[in-house]
Amino acid sequence: MDKPAQPRDRTWIAQRLVSDAPDMLQMWQTIWRRKWSILTLMLIIMLATALATYAITPTYRASTTLLIEKKTANVVSIEQVYGAEGTGNEYLETQFALLKSRALAERVVRTLDLTNHPEFDPRQQEESLIGIGGLLSSLNSAQAVPAPQPEDLEGAAAGPSETQIFDAVTLDFMGRISIEPVGKSQLVKVQVDMADAELATRAANALANGFIEAQLEASMNMSILATTWMNSRMGELRTKLKEAEDRLQAFREKENLVDIGGVASVSAAELSATSDRMIDARRQRAEAQSQYRQVQSMRSGGWQKLATIPAVLGHPLIQQFKADEARARAKVDELSKRYGARHPALEAARSDLSAASASLRGQVEQIVAGIERNYQLAVANENSLRASVESNKAQIQKISRKEFEVRELMREVEANRILYETFVTRLKETTATADLESANARVVDPAVLPSAPIRPMKGLIVGLSGILALVSSVGITLLLQILNNTFKSTQDVENKLNLPVLGILPLIKNRQRSQIAHLFTSDEDKSFSESIRTIRTALVLSGMNGPHRILVVTSSLPGEGKSTVAANLAYAFGQMERVLLIDADLRRPTLAKNFKFPVGTPGLANLIAGTAKTDDCIKSIEGIDMICAGAVPPNPLELLSSERFAKLIDHLKSRYDRVIIDSPPIQAVSDATILATHADAQIYVIKSEATPIPLAQKGVGQLLQTNSPVTGVVLNQVDVKKAQKHGYHYGGYYDYYGYTKPQKAEPQAAQGSQA
Incomplete structure (x- = not known):
């Protein structure tokens, strides 16, 4: 290798920075070869998002624009009572609060009859839920979904009262109202959000008109109150009304009545509730009576018969005690087969069985007693509720008679009140109508039917989901x-281990291990045979200065194919030399199994131990000699470290041109390190896309620390076609013609990329 430049050299520093920088081309290749998976995942997520957004009920927003102006009150006293004075932002904020008030919302709810609309009516929503419950009950046999019970459906049918429904609808409608001022002007937008676009339009207009009407009604009401306060001369009608009211009150005091309607409704509600409770009590008594009759019919058969009653049998404690008794009985049966009748263990087991049976009997009797008590309580409860129902009926009849007289007096009071109010209204009609123009708001732009929903924003949601899916998929x-920190190419091996790659072996599919061990001699896969010859040539060329007489084949972990490499390499050398293949994996031998040696065939362990002769252990298979592992010893490491093994290697070295040793994995046991001391060359087998890089680096480092002659690496089980798709190439390691020829003849052979 060339001597690296000094750290101060700027060129060397630049090269280091480039080498340490992320390989953008490799990242792009990784993304490109996974492009269809990324695009598929993105499309699936976008499709799912689109379906989810289209399943969401769209919400439409209708908007009405109001102009709210300040005005000077015509009647000072009424304005003071009404409290509408104010300036600036305080006045507008007050009007905004009035637009969102509950009273105005109730007015719109009544006007549009929202309590009967499917979007607001909880009763119609419950009916849809009950329909879903019926669908779930039809699927209850296939899925563990509990079906709605009849009593639940009965409770749902009763439903909330009209007042509760009205309150719930009002609150729901108030939550859909939003008030938005237009800039710094006196214009304000009244917005209503609903799933029904037409209803939202009507509601927005009704809200604006109701606000204006409420302003008018407030002024009118203040005028009426002021007029009533000023008209103190209406004494005659007021006196007459007072007398009628006094007679009504006197009758109430005489009969001790507070609220005849409330009392009647309470009594009716109490009667209804008591009747419902009596129905439940009757059902409970019937259930308790059924269980009680079962107990009475089984009582003559003893507690064993009582234990078979479903109510008793299904009790968790009974099941537990039965399980305890069964275990005690099983233990007695088991010990009775092993010991005599008076053996202490058997007697103890029988004692445990008696205790378990006694506990079971006691629990059964307690549950039976509980069933009888439940029946008695159910009968007493039913009788008590029946008496209460009769009492309530009598009370309601008595209240009804009094209610008739009260209503007659109330009609007289109401007639007098109508005459009085009509007279006052006629007198002050001019005053009452003087403030009709006092409404301070008017509609500028009424609401129109919205053309598009405000949510969900389907296009934006789908687009964002696609972008997020794309980014997530790439990440x-x-x-x-x-x-995936494994070896995927020869470049990875050479860069990470600083060892030459002797060759690669293609992935062989749909073959047994024993078939692959004979693959070179059968020549069924041309690419595999050519790869073995390539490895053989690399070993021969690496031993030009001194032949590699003792060749050790090892790997990091089991299952990487070292035994297959050793066997086929032995056959390859056997075409030119006298070769001996030794299975030195004394812990998990494979040679005898792959080549179907008879059970008990002596091998290496027998030779080292001195229990067999060399000629008895050597077997000739298809032109090469083999020595299997033999009997698996308890101390493999001691045998391989012995002097007898060293002498055996020297003896075999004199008889054969080449001795190939199948070694155990370096990371599994220490045997490979001992065998490496006898080797002239060592092959390290790595499984493609499976062997972790740190593990291989550790294994090679252990061998190099003991001065083992690690000649090179064999990259095994390479899916060449897949690797080519991923951008990895094996030029110089793989024979093009040896790979392409068997593709038509053997479609089951391993598929790889061309070198």
Whole structure:
């Protein structure tokens, strides 16, 4: 290698900065090869967002423009009572508050009958929920969704009262009103948001007109109050009205009545509630009676029969005690098979069984007693409620008789009051109508039907979701690329390990491990065979100064294909030399399994231990000699570290031109480090896109620390076609013709990219 420039050299510093900078081209290649996945995810998210936004009910906004002016009051006393004076912003703020007042909202709700509109009426919304509940109940057999119970539907049918509905609709409508002043002018926009565009238009206009009418009514009411206060001469009508009211009050005091209507409604409500409670009590008594009859019918059979009643059997404590008894009985059965009848363990188990049975019996009796008590309480509750219903009926009849007399007196009072108010109105008609022009607001622009909803903004939402999906997809793609810290190309191996790549082996699909071990001799996959020959040539050329007689093949972890590389490499060298293949993985041997050696075939462990001879352990398979691992020893490391193993290697080295040793993984055990001390050359196998770079660096570092002759790296199981799509190339390592020829003959062979 060339000596690097000094740190002070500006050219060297610039090169370092460029090398440390992010590889924008590689990032772009990563994004480009994942472009269809990114675009697909973006389109899916945009489609889902579009469907979600189109499922949202659109909201329309209708706007009415009002002009609010200050005016001089014609009747000073009325204006003082009304309190409409004010200047500047305070006056306008007061008018804005009146536009959003509850009274004005109630007026619009009544005018447009919003309590019966589907958008506001909670009863119609509950009906839709009940319909959904029926749909869910039809699907209850396939999904664990609880169907609505009849009593729930009955409660939903009762629903809230008219007053509650009106209050809820009013609050809902108030929440949809917004007041927006137009600049610094006296114009103000009254806006109403609704899902129904036509209704929103009507509501905005009704709100503006109602505000104006409320101003007029307020002035008129103040005039009437002032006129009534000033007309103190109306004593005769007032006296007559007072006498009628006194008679009504006297009757109420005599009969001790406060509010006949309220009492009647309370009694009716109480009767209705008591009737409902009696129905529930009758149902509860029927259920308790059913369980009670089951108990009475089973009582003659003892507590075992009582335990079979569903109400008892389904109790959690009964199930627990039954489980305890079953375990105790199983233990007695198990111990009775192993010990005698008087064995202490068996007697203890029987004692536990008796205790469990006694506990179960006691719990059964408690639950049965509880069922009987529940039945008695249910009967008593039903009788009590029945008596209460009869009492309420009698009370309501009594109240009805008194109500008739009260209403007759009230009609007399009301007639006198109408005469009195009519007379006062006629006298002061001129005064009352004098302030009709006192309304200080008028409609400038009435609301028109909105053409488009204000939300949701579907185009903007879909566009933003697409942008976010695109950015997220690109970020996830780059993050996954960064997190995939494995070897994906020969350049990665050479840059990260500073070792030459002897060759690559293509990924073989749909083949067993034993089939791949014979793949070179069968020559079924031309690309694989040519790759093995390439590795063989690289090893021969690297040993020109001194032949590599002892060749050790290892890897970082199990499953990276080192045994396959060793076997096929042995066959490749066997075409030119006398080769011996040794399975030195004494912990997880594979040679005997791949080549179907008979069970009990002696091997390396037997040779080192001295329990077998060399000729008995050597097996010739398809032109090469092999020594399997033999019997798996309890101390593999001690055997490989022994003097007998070193002498065995020297002996085999004299008999063969090349000895290839299949070593255990370097990160799994220390055996590979011991075997490396006997090697003339060492091959490090790395699985493409699987072996972590730090793990391989650690393994190679361990070998180099012991001065092991690491010759090079074999990149195994490379999906060449996939790698080519990802922008990786293997020129110089892969034979073009060896790869392309078998594609038509063997479609199941590994698919790779052309070198």
